[in-house]
Amino acid sequence: MGKKKTTFNISKSDNFSEWYSEILNKAEVTDLRYKVKGFVVIRPWGARIIDKMYKIYESALRCTGHEAAVFPALIPEKNFKKESSHIDGFAPEVFWLDKKQGEDKLALRPTSETAFYEMYNLWIRSYRDLPMKIYQRANVFRNETKATRPLIRSREFHWIEAHDAFATKKDAEAQVQDDINMTDEVMHNIFGVPFLPMKRPQWDKFPGAEYTIGSDSILPDGKIIQQPSTHLISQHFVKAFDVKFVDEKEKEKTPWLTCYGPCMSRILASILSMHGDDNGLILPYTLAPVQVVIIPFYNTKPKEIQEATKKIKADLLNEYIDVKVDDSDKRPGDKFFYWEMKGVPFRIEIGEKELKNKEVSIFIRDTREKINVKIENLVESIKNLGAEYDKRLLSRADKFFSDKIVDCKDKAKIKTALNSKKIARFNFCSSDKEGENCAEFIEKKLQARVMGTRADLNEKASGKCLICGKKANVVIYAGKSY
């Protein structure tokens, strides 16, 4: 194809940070000019992608027996205070409301365990009520003290939180596994964002959890980005809310609770970052607000071309393909660049020559190839091309991700790996309390974060901890993060 002029043209690999800010703006995904730190406006192009993401995630949740509910956005201080590690963990991040006379102090929810459990105390009576699997799509708020980054770390974000209750610990642990599978099925397989399911070290679990399994993905600049976490809630937390049930033998028991929190705005950040290139966004076919843009050339035979365009559009819409006709008065080159930059997977061009051959030309965004397809086969072709497109995005992302993981045999290698934007995997003393000193060393001296141990594999450690030299008990992953 040769070198082409592009509208966007910021090198993603050389300067990811600039690329990211610029494409959010150029492609009209977000607007950062709202002038309140950490609060962004999500523009229609971004809102439509997020809407598609929500639909897919909510459908996956319903298929696994979850039901939607809507909980208040405000949580009374007394709920928070019931579990001390929870309030301690979240206290610095909570937005509090101006206290109203005669009322309890109210917080803007940073997460809703303490709202759900207040109700589970009333709703769960007997083993017949279990499992109870309820989720909500919600905006949550955290008063980030670190630097905020649009969609990645904001003070308001848009997520789903599922809070499930089970009769036994075994059932709850199976749910934790199901949650990881859902992240794999939806975020990885459909959205094309690879991740590692990591059991967090004890010092890094959710405030109030027995354990936490996070999903770590990576940004093009090598920084770790934490995606959906799933938590097995501690029995201490459950008891603090006095949630209990009577089992088949009329014995009073405490249920086991889990929670799972896929964040649409943050996953969107991964999707945009992972797939885009120097020409702009590349959106998965499944999520693109416009999947096919048609650009008709009216120079000759305008009437015939207009009619053919109309028919093609109707045929595609009829099969639920999101299609747009760009018949604005912009120059063709400007239209090409614009829709390329916006990440539309397929551009159909139709003019006199194409019409004569009963075909259209299709430009494919990620490979930048052009192919010709007979009009009579167009709908089927687009469907097949769309499936191949998403498969290609996924395998490209998988390759990028697996190349990022480096086995390290000594401290110097860890440093080299981290400095060359990689994830280091190495033998480590412990992910319990005893390992915290070594983790602190990694944080302070190597400016990296211990991600934890693999939750999907039983990786056996050998030899010594590369940091302290004591016996290694776990294989651990570390990476730089925002």
Next chain:
Amino acid sequence: MGKKKTTFNISKSDNFSEWYSEILNKAEVTDLRYKVKGFVVIRPWGARIIDKMYKIYESALRCTGHEAAVFPALIPEKNFKKESSHIDGFAPEVFWLDKKQGEDKLALRPTSETAFYEMYNLWIRSYRDLPMKIYQRANVFRNETKATRPLIRSREFHWIEAHDAFATKKDAEAQVQDDINMTDEVMHNIFGVPFLPMKRPQWDKFPGAEYTIGSDSILPDGKIIQQPSTHLISQHFVKAFDVKFVDEKEKEKTPWLTCYGPCMSRILASILSMHGDDNGLILPYTLAPVQVVIIPFYNTKPKEIQEATKKIKADLLNEYIDVKVDDSDKRPGDKFFYWEMKGVPFRIEIGEKELKNKEVSIFIRDTREKINVKIENLVESIKNLGAEYDKRLLSRADKFFSDKIVDCKDKAKIKTALNSKKIARFNFCSSDKEGENCAEFIEKKLQARVMGTRADLNEKASGKCLICGKKANVVIYAGKSY
């Protein structure tokens, strides 16, 4: 059918208030035990209805050229302050956040004009950007000082707000008309909630509007409930945010803005109140979370009946009909009462006798009739019965509503009408400033609210104002309200 035992059995007409609170609880629509005044939990049964309502409303908005966006839930005080009547109007109702050091004071949005317009100032440059039609689905917050009532008047509610910008006042006024039409097409025709589009008197318009057209519906106890409003925003408001554009002749102009705010939680209150009866909820077929419940009788031929049930369920699902099989171990009578109370439109019973005749029995919730339908015709029958069902609900509601409007010829008649739970229509001096004294008389002496003048009709006044005796210039409606 004779008199039947019911599970619910509170007289809606004698004691609407008790009926309403009880059915919300019994049918698991909401839970009022969250213990923060005016904040309720919407349980899965309610959440699924609201979700269907959102889908229909959002689809109607997209069909009229609107696009979704997501704006921050927090609004800086300086935005509010830009337009004085807006801040004055909302000030008592705003939830403010604890001020953070070095930051502007932040409010939890009571409505988002001041967030949208901050961006319209940046997004609208030229006539080519117009019309701009953007909406968001959002939770908004008002610190109600009056008594709250679940879904009707809450401190957090769930709505859609559309904010549109046009090049001319004529275009904007056409949008106001389109908004009223949308209320009619969606809330009235699909959800079965009748209303009157009322142009509000000057003293009762939205703070910052040139004029407001509200939609007034009625509850079974005769109280007015205000449904979606649409506003033509004042040019003063537009100028305060410095929103302007360059027209075709390169002349700088101010656009005309409108906004429209259908509130899902409040419309749900009208739907439940309007259609329900002494046996519990009656939900429109289009909105019911479960449209068909199947109750199989396994006493004889359990295997055959199980298979037939499975096939019927699959056939209905295949046509996107929401179906549920209740094969719990509850007694049949308990199942009947339960699903009736929950408002499921159709209950299918299938046992040996039905199977032998290749049919099922269908119980119809609103008429409480039972009919037999051949299994081979079932899917088509349900679709037809569903359409008839919603038509019946609509015409029953329309009749109820039109019977409520009473023409009044003197002050005593107004009083009688209001006291007998009706809406009074009568000649009135003015809906401008001059009429405010008479409106105050109605409010204080008759405990009723002046709703305004008909926006869809040009009703001509004659004779004298029934309150002050001066020349009547308008025909006005008044009713009791919460």
